[in-house]
Amino acid sequence: MTKLRARLLGVLVLLSGSLATAGAQSAAAEDVPGSLWFDEPAAATLTVDHGRFTDGLDREVVLRGYNVSGETKLEEHGGLPFASVADARKSATALRALGGGNTVRLLLSWAHAEPVRGQVDTAYLAAVTDQMRAFLDAGIRVFPDFHQDLYSRHLFDADSWYSGDGAPEWAVDAGDYPDESCGICLFWGQNITQNQAVRQATYDFWHNANGVQDAFLSTAQSTMEYVRRHLTAAEFAGVVGFDPFNEPYAGTYDSGQTSRAWERDVLWPFYERFRARMDAAGWQAKPAFVEPNLFWNANLDFQRQEGGLLDAGRLGPRYALNTHFYDQKAISGVFMWGKARDGQYAADLGAVRDRASAAGTTALVSEFGHPLAGSVADKAPTVLKAMYQALDSRRAGSTWWSDPASSGPVLSGTQWQWDLYNGRHHELMNGNPGKVLTAGDAWNDEDLSAVALDDAGRAVLRQDARLLDRVYPSATAGMAAAFTYEDRSRDGSATLTWNPVPSTLPKVSELVGPGQYGLLVWRSDGTGAPTELHLPASFTASGTTVVSDLGATTAPPAYTRTTPVAAAPEPGGTGARRLLLTAAGPGAVHYALVTNGATAPSADLLAAARAELASWAAQRFN
Template sequence: MVRARWIFVLMLLGFAVTVPQPAFAAASGFTDPYGRELTFRGFNVSGSTKLHESGLLPFRSTADAAASATAMREQTGANAIRFLISWEGVQPAATTIDTAYLSRAAAQIRQFTDRGIHVLLDYHQDLYSSYVFNTGSWYTGDGAPKWVIAKGSYPTESCGICVLWGQNMLTNNAVRKPAYDFWHNTYGVQDAYLAQAMSALTYLGTALPRDMLLGVDPFNEPFDGGLDGASGTTWEQTYLLPFYQRFRAVMDTAGWSALPLYAEPLVFWNTTFGEAGGLSTIPALGGRYVFNSHYYDGARITVDPTAAGDGTYSSAMNRIRDRAVTLGTTGFVSEFGNAMSNSRTPWMVRAMYQGLDSRLSGANFWNNAAGSGPVLSATQWQWDVYSGRHSELMNGNPSKVQTTGDAWNGEDHSVIASGALRLDRRVLDRLYPSAVAGHTLAFAYEDLARDGFAGAGTQKAWLTVPSRLTTIAALVAARQYGVLVWRDTGITAPTELHLPGSFAPARTTVVSDLGTRTGLPSTGTIAAGPETGATTAQRLLLTASGATSGTVHVALIINTSDTTTVPAATLTAARTELLTWASGITW
């Protein structure tokens, strides 16, 4: 029904339409049937998949999934989720594929696709399995079912002095040995994994709308379990890449050949403390794969006491962009974020989004916009509607009932709890170019988010306009705003940007080579309309009808809710200034 409404709206606006097909990955990015460049933004749903109390799914009911999808779409403008499923959930016994589990998963997924939210399916594991831990352990895991662990003879679980749960991957042999067996296909365990994936993908492929699926992440955060004296890059070549190739063949046979495989490097790559793989020595993957990285600030999680600020994560996000280019494919950041218990988290997350938007810091953008680079698609960790309201028996121990935070290894990352956003909405509900009719040359956004939780704290602008652009600087001062530059490629469908909830269409100003407007109508060259599947969430539509292919377009989008009007003379002067700025750059 959502797809039909979307097609009908485009027809009313005069666009030729075709039935949408899946978004493809290529070196130039995700595209839709019109050839528009797509950006996906959203959240992981959710860490509840790690919990037996939730039936190893993100939601306890389809109704909870529906309410969550609605809230996410309306409050953040998300157009994508990474939906977690569990090997244990799919295959609880060696000879059993639990189609009831898959049916529940499909019903939950459809609540998101029905609301215009695309889905990346994620086979999730952390520390390989909960069944390698004892009932009194400090930690737990998720992923492999009990019957898999029973195949091996593994040491008693002990992490030693582990401050963080992730250290289990490095020092806990009860975790490392079964992972080692997986990659070496001991006991045929990898064969069994691929066989159940074939069954699951075949089932889900018939139960889900293909045009709303992004692909499959076949193994969350792969860790080696033992390098046999080799390097991380050698391990990736010898074990990880062949696994991905085998899973790629499973996807093709199960009917998912049109969708990419999201290939993650070794888990500790790009974590501040050193290179550990990164798929840096394997052949180019090409467009049937996506380079799928996570990013967490290992230093600020552990030893770095400083706050994040303008440009803090430019380097980390640019490494992901550059690695994707080297691999001949698209980059995607399927996890990023930080604990809600950390007072520095609001601006850490803000700075991560800034790094996803552009290669440049805010201080450098206006003077060096040609180096802005592609916008990265991403899903933040995480969106758990049960945050702080869990009742999970850790490792099945009734004396260790986990209720707080994520109820898993002491984490507390959910951006929502009890129906309310925990971070400043301005961090999460962002202007971003969801579909660009051409090639994106530059994008940046000033969210004016505060450094405290739920909108408290200090406000500071990072995207600063040079003083030589007098009118633009005055127009955007103390206001949220974004700027998009793109090269026309002859596409007739509009360029679309998600409008944050703070950008009421009637009080939004657009300055562009396409014209100027304060107050956005529902039709025309510069217009606004509802996001697909949403009631209140809005999108900006910019239509460059009749433009010559190769033309460089530019749009400045400003939240002018603090004023009833912007003088026409100001708009004219700002347009002249903006076009002069754009024409003076070699794109």
């Protein structure tokens, strides 16, 4: 299977204009002992296969990272994610080394890509592509997103309480919209359903009034063509798909129309049109990351609407289910008192897994997060921990060890957001020189960025590194059967331990101690490529212990093809590291515990912990 896939991939690479020597270079690298032969376009290439993201080496892939960035919503840097390529490179290095990410959702602006109707601004596309390349060079996958919120900033008055982003001014001028007003609104998102200007403009887009949807699709195709032509084949392999439209909502339903009917009759045909534009632009092998109705997965009952692209049939390899998840109860400050708890979002993200499985595809949660300032900021440490826990597994920590087989697939996700300029903006809100925004994200009073610059210009985390820089299975040679990670992140001075090793595994518990640990169980497919787990910076070269059926060791050695348990740098030269586990033979169940809890554990302790884990795995995965 792997050899056939590699041959097919080679054909695609040649068709896309790759150097004819790529295959020879790969073969040569494979013959070099110790060479990281899997760091090639084949490893970066992503497809959807049998309900999972899969790379060109037939490994199950998990995408983890951040949105880059809300700066695109602002005008201060012309709708670009960064002021310069140098800042993009600084951000990429920090995102990998501090935030542990391997993927970014890179925001684009339709307003700046097509400022004049029918005229694509190639200078903007060139700048976007250069900033995209900064992440690709750091070994980080990218999927672009033509972002919009409240349709367009050009709907809003200079003295408005709120602002939007997305459509260019000419698209707003083409309609006849009332003066914007949200009435009594406590949150900017209420404009979606209460601001008549936003509702009518959104409705017009979905119904292609004045040809605005046609124009958007043409610009999207031109953008994709430009990106493909101006990246090398190896760089383009790291561009893994496209998010066609952020947080779609009808604006106004037609008479008698339901959310489900709107998805079927309006939203899905738009996605099919976008998919055709991807194909025409040379993106045939890359999935479209399609979002259902914004309120499909809301956790407030009065917001929740039927949907999830129920009538689109089996999405298959050309689409991936892409949704967002915010705890609106926690954000409201009214509907959830106190902090999030162990397993709080297991059902919410379990529904995402189930919907993707029923649609015959895989899932991605391309936005999740919680405010870091304001009256509900104290909930952020527990809310984010619970969200990451639910991405890792559909089991609460209290039940994971007793029923790991129902853990479900590990979900991909990109946190909102990663904005270097947090707290240092200079944004004229709606072009008003009397309303210069500098605080937070400089957009509708939001403050969610996981990163900022300190006074010396260095990128620093605004959240607990133990929470953000996580162990996760970035590539599994076969299929992940179960995964969990206990990050030991903090809520103030309290250490949050939601998944302690049970007392029935005393030697494993002794080995882990108070440290962090991750545990992956997977079924091998016999491929020669290794399974990879990201190692956080807290897992030092000498302080990392691995206990697996493949071997037990402290301070895993450098990778060679004959070393079953090893470590190596993450691609991109950012200083981040990964664990590499190479198993021989298909069909077997393997396990690997990685922890930083023990200091120089004895051989006897390693052997005893290995025996406990072997017995546990045999009982739970026979």
